[in-house]
Amino acid sequence: HHEFVIIGLGRFGTSLAMALTAYRHDVLAIDLDKKRVQQVSNTLPHVVQMDATDIDALREVGAEFFDTGVVCTGSVFEANLLATVNLRKLGVRRVISKARTVTQQEILQRVGADEVILPEHEAGVQLARRLAAINFIDFLQLGRDTGVVEIAAPDNLVGKSLVESQVRAQYGLSVIAIKRDNDVIVSPRADEVIKEDDILVVLGKIADCERIQS
Amino acid sequence: HHEFVIIGLGRFGTSLAMALTAYRHDVLAIDLDKKRVQQVSNTLPHVVQMDATDIDALREVGAEFFDTGVVCTGSVFEANLLATVNLRKLGVRRVISKARTVTQQEILQRVGADEVILPEHEAGVQLARRLAAINFIDFLQLGRDTGVVEIAAPDNLVGKSLVESQVRAQYGLSVIAIKRDNDVIVSPRADEVIKEDDILVVLGKIADCERIQS
Ligand SMILES: Nc1ncnc2c1ncn2[C@@H]1O[C@H](COP(=O)(O)OP(=O)(O)OP(=O)(O)O)[C@@H](O)[C@H]1O
Numbered sequence A, B: 001h002h003e004f005v006i007i008g009l010g011r012f013g014t015s016l017a018m019a020l021t022a023y024r025h026d027v028l029a030i031d032l033d034k035k036r037v038q039q040v041s042n043t044l045p046h047v048v049q050m051d052a053t054d055i056d057a058l059r060e061v062g063a064e065f066f067d068t069g070v071v072c073t074g075s076v077f078e079a080n081l082l083a084t085v086n087l088r089k090l091g092v093r094r095v096i097s098k099a100r101t102v103t104q105q106e107i108l109q110r111v112g113a114d115e116v117i118l119p120e121h122e123a124g125v126q127l128a129r130r131l132a133a134i135n136f137i138d139f140l141q142l143g144r145d146t147g148v149v150e151i152a153a154p155d156n157l158v159g160k161s162l163v164e165s166q167v168r169a170q171y172g173l174s175v176i177a178i179k180r181d182n183d184v185i186v187s188p189r190a191d192e193v194i195k196e197d198d199i200l201v202v203l204g205k206i207a208d209c210e211r212i213q214s
């Protein structure tokens, strides 16, 4: 079972801890600030108030038994650095640390962080991926021109079966799944009728995905 | 053609502008700071030094003719707010703004931002998605248990054709594409032989994707 220990509940650490919890993973969340711990105690199942620069305190909460530790204490770099070194010393298998600058990133990598996240940079790249695929609800880039793309079912296809819609014949796209209400129809049959509000998950050239929407 | 005007070249704005440029989109990058403009002039094709809170200056660089404007001036909220309002006034079709807090997010939405990005929050959620799919190179969540997942070709399948590998028969997964070197083989045939270093793009239950890797 994957277990995560998240140190530092700023905006990055908190959204990370909450998303992992929503994905039904075990998460231990740690923060120095009592008030912060109280604020999140309703939304996170396991939160502890403690100082992650104190290796004994970390050992006491069993940090060494976690598979992955993520250090998200941000603005005081020294705390970030110490917490990272501590997790490494305790033998946590994978240590991921947040940094604010490339210089901090290099230092954290030197002291043993397996991966260093620059949130502003990550969010910029992520937004670019989403914007570059305009009108795509979500997408997975497979190659420079190919991807798996989620698109809202075009109006002119509603009420038609997949084979009638000619998605493959006319656009060269495979509808590999349909999201409807809270269900996912994987590998739908050719006679599946497209309904309003369906989300079509298509595989093919990105240009063809854009074409089918216009 | 999609065209983007990016205002504010901090870490978020710069990575956004660079990624969009790498995806071969037209990007006009704007920053108030001469030194910053000089720093990025080697990596971004179109950079202009100007003040985005000055609507006439924005009009002068043709900002109103852009499809999407992204306001990434961060630490001085008023600049963010003014630039957002200016883009709206100029008639830019879609305005996306960066915020640091939920309060700022609400204000920006009130003055007309179509979308407000909280980079720390986004990066936290993005990391969670990646960590939750341990060993998945990338993945697109389709439903609570289903997804499109990129996995490294398991050693025991290398040298076998898709049908021999029994990926579908034994694991219930569809291999919808194979990434090999810099190519993407979309909808591979049943007799396609799996090679070392292939990345299999599979569709199915996430639990089955994990099972095939162990
Ligand atoms: N030594 C420490 N041990 C545990 N938690 C700590 C320690 N030092 C700082 N923190 C906590 O880390 C959290 C995040 O720190 P801070 O707010 O400085 O970073 P930030 O970069 O602004 O965060 P974000 O950008 O993710 O919102 C704070 O809630 C703080 O209490």
Ligand SMILES: Nc1ncnc2c1ncn2[C@@H]1O[C@H](COP(=O)(O)OP(=O)(O)OP(=O)(O)O)[C@@H](O)[C@H]1O
Residues within 6 Å of the ligand: A120, B007, B008, B009, B010, B011, B012, B013, B030, B031, B032, B033, B036, B050, B051, B052, B053, B072, B073, B074, B075, B076, B079
């Ligand atoms: N009125 C303005 N017009 C154009 N650019 C501006 C204006 N005000 C600030 N900027 C630019 O926006 C950029 C980002 O601003 P700043 O560094 O304050 O934000 P930040 O939140 O720290 O950025 P990031 O977190 O993305 O690194 C700076 O390079 C700054 O020169």
